[in-house]
Amino acid sequence: MLTEERHATILNCLKEKEVVKIQELTEATGASESTIRRDLTDLEESGLLRRVHGGAAKVSRKRIEPSMGEKSNRFSEEKRAAGRLAASLIEDNDCVFIDAGTTTLALIPYIQAKNIVAVTSGFDHLRLLAEQGIEAYGTGGRLKQSTEALTGTGAVHGLQQYWFDKAFLGVNGIHLKAGYTTPDPEEAAVKTEAIKRAQQPFILADASKFQESTFAHIADLEDAVIITGKIPEKTRRMFEKVTDIKEALS
Amino acid sequence: MLTEERHATILNCLKEKEVVKIQELTEATGASESTIRRDLTDLEESGLLRRVHGGAAKVSRKRIEPSMGEKSNRFSEEKRAAGRLAASLIEDNDCVFIDAGTTTLALIPYIQAKNIVAVTSGFDHLRLLAEQGIEAYGTGGRLKQSTEALTGTGAVHGLQQYWFDKAFLGVNGIHLKAGYTTPDPEEAAVKTEAIKRAQQPFILADASKFQESTFAHIADLEDAVIITGKIPEKTRRMFEKVTDIKEALS
DNA sequence: AAAATAATGATTGAAAATGATTGTTTTTAC
């Protein structure tokens, strides 16, 4: 049985059931456990399902289609863990903002909450959210090609139509003195506005961002809660004096 | 067995199955593995199948291409001609609005003018414009999945930040009494706003749209100039009493 | 018929996919 066939079989199993065990899949496909595990990893990275202990689960209410590239290894383990933790914070009926960037993109497949509304400045994010059957709004603004983000006054202006329960943002630097920073002032303006308009702002970042400082200031450390993969004990102690840290993989 | 015969055989195999292994094809055709591989490469380049490790798979019909391939058959000759004519109207330093929909998508590749700014409510349009190095802005608003358009008050609100030299819109109906119409009221609102904010609004439509009338009113006939492929002499005479018509392929 | 071109099949080392095994992590049972 070909890889593509197995992938199709797996996704078919998930069309009917909410979750499926690995053993069921090895029987359905005749492949070994290792192979099925690899398949699940691939499919998860493509955003087509969600891995759970013991097997895999549906990712969306609506469409399960190969609409994104077959194999994008965009998400590191750390980003996935942080994304998962972040997604678990979204509750039914929430209105959330999701920033552009791969870090926040990783959280979208894990969203389980029902009946939520999402606003995003990310181009890919917008499509991915809509494909999951989530009511998705774009901010508007100029499409910055390098980052695939909608930025500028157009995006800020678009944001001002909304109010959020939660906002999930990526940043480039988290610094004790400089606070949250990013190299692009236009993007910084969008992020700042989003934090302003959210009751609970969250910053998603990996360990490498701590004690880094880039050009444009977004907000002060205490203005948001940090969600991260795993960070050194020392870093954690240093920063948690100033703001909350939610550490996945700890 | 002739090359053409093999190609037909291979495509036939794929009509019944989702994927087919190379070994199956060597048996079905009597050709060597090398030959089959070459066939698959050819057929993939023609867009008739997709190669996968171990064989070939059907092309999913609803696949969205990130950028338009060299020779995509998505656009009819008529749409292309209309798109070309529309694109030729865009001048250097113009600020233009480009509506969502395949008709307007067809004009983007033909844009030659330098230093222009484009605002669009189309999801694919936004990416395509940016890929062409055109400064591209999205309107914002809810992503309507079926049409891949940004709609609703968010989009209208976004539009109100801009003023256009020219606007290019697609419609579903062009009717002497009903004017320009479309089935979706939310999209109609966006189109109406765009026409309001453009010095020169253009409607792109093929012959089938004339004397059709759908639910939601966008604007009156005289509010815009019609760009179309080729339409019957009689239709042309009927409508040019009310508004200008630019006919490509005439 | 001779030469030029195209199609084919075999061979090769490289790349990808696979299944077994390892030790670790998570869950479950107590």
Place this chain on the structure above:
DNA sequence: GTAAAAACAATCATTTTCAATCATTATTTT
């Protein structure tokens, strides 16, 4: 809480598939 069991990611050797090359065989063209 701990211990056993199940599930896991990581690694390895093996197998399969692959693209590139070459020599051979058809098919044109001259």
